[in-house]
Amino acid sequence: MELKGYSFLFGDDIDTDAIIPARYLNTSDPAELAEHVMEDADPDFANRFQAGDFIVAGKNFGCGSSREHAPIAIKAAGLSGVVAESFARIFYRNAFNMGLPIFESSEAVADIESGDELKIDMDSGQIHNLTKGRSYHTLPTPPFMKELINAGGLVPFVRKKVENGGYA
Amino acid sequence: MPMTISEKILAAHAQADQLVPGQLIEARLDFVFGNDITAPIAIDVFHKAGGKKVFDPQRVALIPDHFVPNKDIQSAQQAKILRDFAREHELPWYWEVGRMGIEHVLLPEQGLVLPGDLIIGADSHTCTYGALGAFATGVGSTDLGAAMVTGRAWFKVPESIKIIYKGQLRPHVGGKDLILYAIGQLGVDGARYKALEITGETIANLPMDDRFTISNMAIEAGAKVGIIPPDELTENYVKTRAKRPYHFYQADSDAEYQAVYEWDVSRMEPQVAKPHLPENTVPVTELADVAIDQVVIGSCTNGRIGDIRVAAQILKGKKVSPEIRCIIIPGSQEVYQTALKEGLFDIFTEAEAAISTPTCGPCLGGYMGILADGEVAVSTTNRNFLGRMGHINSEVYLASPAVAAASAITGHITHPAEVAGE
Ligand code: SF4
Secondary structure, three states: OEEEEEEEEOOOOOEHHHHOOHHHOOOOOHHHHHHOOOOOOOOOHHHHOOOOOEEEEOOOEOEOOOOOHHHHHHHHOOOOEEEEOOEOHHHHHHHHHOOOOEEEOHHHHHHOOOOOEEEEEOOOOEEEEOOOOEEEEOOOOOHHHHHHHHHOOHHHHHHHHHHOOOOO | OOOOHHHHHHHHHHOOOOOOOOOEEEEEOOEEEEEOOOHHHHHHHHHHOOOOOOOOHHHEEEEOOOOOOOOOHHHHHHHHHHHHHHHHOOOOEEOOOOOOEOHHHHHHHOOOOOOOOEEEEOOHHHHHHHHHOOEEEEOOHHHHHHHHHHOEEEEEOOOEEEEEEEOOOOOOOOHHHHHHHHHHHHOOOOOOOOEEEEEOHHHHOOOHHHHHHHHHHHHHHOOOEEEOOOOHHHHHHHHOOOOOOOOOOOOOOOOOOOEEEEEEOOOOOOEEEOOOOOOOEEEHHHHOOOEOOEEEEOHHHHOOHHHHHHHHHHHOOOOOOOOOEEEEOOOEHHHHHHHHHOOHHHHHHHOOOEEOOOOOHHHHOOOOOOEOOOOEEEEOOOOOOOOOOEOOOOEEEEOOHHHHHHHHHHOEOOOHHHHOOO
């Protein structure tokens, strides 16, 4: 599985309030949430990125409130995923459970600049910086996790298995 | 490659020979559960995921403990969702008032969570079962709902931190003091993502009830789990209770740890965590002037029979200070009955303490002992966050049952030796 897009840089400790401000939590409609993604970290962000692009951030991405709306907003906005130095624990679990690919790599974060074109090979765990012609390491995404992401998250993943008689 | 206890348990459940920290695995679960706050959402997820039946009714528990006996209409509705689901799916591990207990007291007691198990619970103090040598960790309702269908969950293999306690404990010092000290040293996120392995001669000599207290509060240092290597005491505890086979895992002697801490605790005083974080730990003697309004003895941290006995020892023949409300909450019906049979309730009622049926109640500011504006409590629970036990301007000091009982007698934070006349 490969993901390709341009990078948008953010700093350390981006909390879930910056990812999707609490004032928009009166809806759980992914499309509506997507319109306000990262609004309090960069008000203009939603107008600048294109489908497939990446958020690249520092340490502790997704800290603060445990709202599942945060990974949903990023995913529904059509972003490919998040590369960060580290993720807050609950965000990390929520992201996979909502089907959002995320990657930890301090090496990548240290080198990537805003606007660099990235290609992530989830099988090998390689992040290729096409602009700079360099590659960085992240952990490969194991097959069951790719299946989970492809299904759109944990709940659809389980439902698919149940429907196919997998968890009768 | 050598492995830690956590790595061994996870490897066994993921059918892997070798695991390294950071790796993502999918693993088979031995036991899953939720409570009256988290399970209703998990049950909703179960249905959304197309669940028709649970993966194994013997390995799923629903425990109404937070607001039960029902606090109000809303909590009655929540509890009813659990009851209805348990009946519909013929789940054997569901308990009504009069039989139930706080989940983390009840499940080990019932022999449902066992050494070597991989367990998830939709409650942050699921780490309690580390005391049995199990890998047990808290998850959200989505994970629980999915796991109720599949009997599986995904994990990121954590790095491990090893804590070694050395030395013989002084009188009135026990498991609560050891873990409060550790949280004070590590800080509330000092072990974030990590598995704690808690060892040493002090632990080897520590009763199971104290070990549960230690593992229970591993999350208060941010840890995923706090595992105590299983030994003869563990064996004695589980052998008469276990509902299925279990397995003891030990770390390899050359296993790798992200950090190793070694603490000599032979001179340690009872520890108290000041408001509003469990890491604000100081020796009890530094707080002797702090006047209080309420004492709570109970919770999944200190509601076991060993804790209730300690409180009774201190309160025996004494009276709770006239200005103080002292609330004692045995953690399960078994603890309640044992305390009753041992005559401990006579001691408590003569001391003019109140005794409650098992419930989480005041621990999370639910009910049964909410604090008013400006009030101060000494509590044997595990969190003293702002407003945790009531009004936003109330304060909670976390301490052992011995310190809590002694403080109930004097009306201020007190070293147990003082009231014991030592
Ligand atoms: S006693 Fe307190 S910490 Fe323990 S499960 Fe209940 S509410 Fe949570």
